[in-house]
Amino acid sequence: MSTTVVNAETETKTWDGGNQPLQASYGKMMMWFFIVSDALTFSGFLAAYGFSRFKFIDAWPIADEVFTHFPFLHGVDAPMYYVAFMTFVLIMSSVTMVLAVDAGHHLNKSKVTIYMFLTILGGLIFVGSQAWEWNTFIKGDYGAVQTKGGNILQFVDTDGHRVALKDFVTSDDHAARAQHEDKNGLWFVSEGTLPTYSVDEVLHGLEAHENILVRTQTLTENGEKTVLSRAESLEQIKNNGKLVVEGANLHVNEYGSPLFADFFFFITGFHGFHVFSGVVINIIIFFNVILGTYERRGSYEMVEKVGLYWHFVDLVWVFVFTFFYLV
Amino acid sequence: MAHEHKLEIFRGLLKFKSNTQKIWGVLIFLTIVTVIEVVLGIIKPESLMVKVLGMKALNWIFIILTIVKAYYITWDFMHMRDETKGLRRMVVWTGIFLILYLIFILLQEGGYVFRVYDEGYIKRDF
Numbered sequence: 001m002s003t004t005v006v007n008a009e010t011e012t013k014t015w016d017g018g019n020q021p022l023q024a025s026y027g028k029m030m031m032w033f034f035i036v037s038d039a040l041t042f043s044g045f046l047a048a049y050g051f052s053r054f055k056f057i058d059a060w061p062i063a064d065e066v067f068t069h070f071p072f073l074h075g076v077d078a079p080m081y082y083v084a085f086m087t088f089v090l091i092m093s094s095v096t097m098v099l100a101v102d103a104g105h106h107l108n109k110s111k112v113t114i115y116m117f118l119t120i121l122g123g124l125i126f127v128g129s130q131a132w133e134w135n136t137f138i139k140g141d142y143g144a145v146q147t148k149g150g151n152i153l154q155f156v157d158t159d160g161h162r163v164a165l166k167d168f169v170t171s172d173d174h175a176a177r178a179q180h181e182d183k184n185g186l187w188f189v190s191e192g193t194l195p196t197y198s199v200d201e202v203l204h205g206l207e208a209h210e211n212i213l214v215r216t217q218t219l220t221e222n223g224e225k226t227v228l229s230r231a232e233s234l235e236q237i238k239n240n241g242k243l244v245v246e247g248a249n250l251h252v253n254e255y256g257s258p259l260f261a262d263f264f265f266f267i268t269g270f271h272g273f274h275v276f277s278g279v280v281i282n283i284i285i286f287f288n289v290i291l292g293t294y295e296r297r298g299s300y301e302m303v304e305k306v307g308l309y310w311h312f313v314d315l316v317w318v319f320v321f322t323f324f325y326l327v
Numbered sequence: 328m329a330h331e332h333k334l335e336i337f338r339g340l341l342k343f344k345s346n347t348q349k350i351w352g353v354l355i356f357l358t359i360v361t362v363i364e365v366v367l368g369i370i371k372p373e374s375l376m377v378k379v380l381g382m383k384a385l386n387w388i389f390i391i392l393t394i395v396k397a398y399y400i401t402w403d404f405m406h407m408r409d410e411t412k413g414l415r416r417m418v419v420w421t422g423i424f425l426i427l428y429l430i431f432i433l434l435q436e437g438g439y440v441f442r443v444y445d446e447g448y449i450k451r452d453f
Contacts, residue, residue: 021413022410022411022413022414023410023411023414024410024411024414029414032414032417032418033418035418036418036421036422039422039426040422040425040426040429043422043425043426043429043430044429047426047429047430047433047434048433050430050433050434050437051433051434051436051437052437053437054434054437054438054440054441055437055440055441055444056441057437057438057441058441058445064368064369079368079369080365080368080369081365084361084362084365087361088358088361091354091357091358091361092354094400094404095350095351095354095404097404098350098403098404099347099350101406102346102347102350105346147453148453149450149451149452149453151451151452151453223376240453307405308405311400311401311404311405312405314400314404315397315400315401315405318393318396318397318400319393319397321393322364322389322390322392322393325368326364326368326386326389327386327389327390
């Protein structure tokens with residue numbers, strides 16, 4: 001009897017809490033498991049992007065031609081530089097975060113405060129950059145024509161440089177249809193902004209400019225977009241042109257397949273939301289640090305836990321960067 | 328609890344004196360990798376356009392470099408290097424197994440749908 005009691009007592013010591021078989025506290029371990037599940041969510045999105053891309057592997061937009069802008073440099077072709085900058089900002093804020101964690105281990109309150117502040121700053125710069133990136137993407141710059149089959153036709157000059165619709169199409173004011181508004185039409189029907197030009201106007205513009213050709217989405221052997229001959233170009237616009245597209249939204253996308261825009265909005269949006277919530281959590285922890293909550297507690301483990309989350313956000317961005325902008 | 332960090336990276340090739348120093352070292356390494364990626368992405372050297380195992384060599388390089396970056400972020404910034412083997416395996420292998428499985432299935436299926444379009448069962452070019 002007494003032996004069983006002794007056994008039961010040692011059992012109790014193992015199972016009544018406080019035991020850490022993985023040498024990690026409950027909170028930290030659960031943060032790791034949350035990260036695993038969140039990583040699976042993100043890889044679900046990225047794999048779905050891969051699915052759609054493989055489905056249209058011969059006509060997918062080329063990222064270098066889509067993301068070519070840099071703030072304050074108008075008309076300069078700068079593919080990827082801005083995303084590279086964003087990546088660097090996020091990695092940098094990851095570094096300040098890990099420095100804050102390290103300062104926390106040494107119970108150095110002032111250093112933790114400074115590094116947490118820098119981390120929040122980096123996060124805000126990143127979210128702001130992403131907003132700018134979305135804005136340029138939504139506005140678009142060249143415009144295109146969508147066909148009946150949903151394919152995108154873009155315009156190039158004989159040297160292969162992209163040509164914007166406004167450079168060769170003139171709008172005929174008399175032909176333009178007024179935008180439907182629910183206040184003077186059917187109140188339960190709404191309509192988005194109408195395109196600046198109609199397909200007919202684009203066709204006239206194309207007929208008037210001998211040097212402009214149509215470029216389809218189909219990729220050639222060398223991984224470039226196919227440019228049609230002059231006759232084929234006119235033929236395509238005349239027979240198949242259905243809608244003028246400027247910029248991108250969830251329905252249409254002047255850069256190519258609408259799926260590209262959908263995934264861009266969804267994946268970078270979901271990631272941006274993670275960065276945003278990370279910034280909010282960091283701010284809460286930042287104030288706790290200032291108020292001395294963790295100093296009184298004698299442990300800065302909370303900083304370590306949000307640090308894990310913050311690094312995870314950086315980790316995801318590394319993959320988004322590769323699969324959206326590089327590959 | 329003592330906060331001991333393993334201060335070696337590259338399998339002991341590089342050993343840092345303090346954790347802070349290691350963080351800066353890893354930052355430099357990650358920056359170099361990112362710069363290589365961006366430079367390759369802008370130049371796109373012709374020699375790397377050959378197909379290796381069904382994908383361009385350049386894309387393989389990008390993916391491998393990404394995994395290298397992910398490794399150092401997880402191991403040194405998230406301190407996975409200092410966790411126990413048990414926790415490390417639970418987190419890493421679960422993720423890797425499920426993600427590889429998912430990628431295989433979806434890409435296989437995407438390729439199949441492409442062939443259906445490509446061989447003209449469904450017309451898409453109009």
